[in-house]
Amino acid sequence: MAKQPIITVNNLTKNYGDFAAVKGISFEVYEGEIFGLLGPNGAGKTTTLEIIETLREKTSGEVMVDGFSIDKDADSIKKIIGVQLQAAGYYPNLNLSELISLFCGLYGITKTPMEMLEKVALTDKAKAKYKELSGGQKQRFSIATTLINDPRIIFLDEPTTGLDPQARRNLWDLIREIRDNGTTVVITTHYMDEAEVLCDRVAFVDGGHIVGIDTPDHFIDKLLESGFERKKQVKDANLEDVFINLTGKEWREG
Numbered sequence: 001m002a003k004q005p006i007i008t009v010n011n012l013t014k015n016y017g018d019f020a021a022v023k024g025i026s027f028e029v030y031e032g033e034i035f036g037l038l039g040p041n042g043a044g045k046t047t048t049l050e051i052i053e054t055l056r057e058k059t060s061g062e063v064m065v066d067g068f069s070i071d072k073d074a075d076s077i078k079k080i081i082g083v084q085l086q087a088a089g090y091y092p093n094l095n096l097s098e099l100i101s102l103f104c105g106l107y108g109i110t111k112t113p114m115e116m117l118e119k120v121a122l123t124d125k126a127k128a129k130y131k132e133l134s135g136g137q138k139q140r141f142s143i144a145t146t147l148i149n150d151p152r153i154i155f156l157d158e159p160t161t162g163l164d165p166q167a168r169r170n171l172w173d174l175i176r177e178i179r180d181n182g183t184t185v186v187i188t189t190h191y192m193d194e195a196e197v198l199c200d201r202v203a204f205v206d207g208g209h210i211v212g213i214d215t216p217d218h219f220i221d222k223l224l225e226s227g228f229e230r231k232k233q234v235k236d237a238n239l240e241d242v243f244i245n246l247t248g249k250e251w252r253e254g
């Protein structure tokens, strides 16, 4: 079956005063994929994401999300996407269960907090406050909040930054599960190893430009076909694999 674009970005630009942060980028995200925006700090990833999420004004260009234009149908787009809140959005005195109830109320959606916490393996933390969670648990909770409105697309901005290897791999499993349940996932990351194993397709962003879009496999194959060779033969496992092997892959508190 031909892949259907669910997001189309066409010649998007964003200037902050005199500074051009996004310089005419175009790409499509296909329905049902994990799409990664990769690039160094300041490349323009978050700006691009926030424009698609209708949270930031563009300077020029077109963005369509599931058939809706960000210019005309921002409210319709908000209803079908899930976006992670900044930590500041989590009222400190409410526990996880109460926070989920609050968000359900804001969306006008009837869901039980346990149903949502179950999706991210946090039912045992239902009575805990957000600030009491580990880094991995915080990320999982924040992903649960993106799923409340049964979105067609979720956006995750650097979801694994600062997490330990177990928490990171468990989060990858969770993100794949969300994709397998039919939700399109758009993530940003600095971690190339993460993109390689997690993303169906990636776009490299550098200095406000997209410098390549493809599947990780195709990118690597094309590089090898061009005669590229690593100076040193890389082993089939790395230190992170050794660490996971020694310490186990089960859920930590994280």
Ligand SMILES: Nc1ncnc2c1ncn2[C@@H]1O[C@H](COP(=O)(O)OP(=O)(O)OP(=O)(O)O)[C@@H](O)[C@H]1O
Pocket (backbone or CB within 6 Å): 016, 019, 021, 039, 040, 041, 042, 043, 044, 045, 046, 047, 048
């Ligand atoms: N509100 C703003 N006003 C002025 N400049 C901004 C603003 N937001 C971002 N920028 C600048 O735009 C550029 C792109 O920032 P953006 O946050 O989109 O990059 P990024 O690729 O997400 O980087 P990071 O990985 O560090 O989050 C940076 O040079 C940043 O300093």
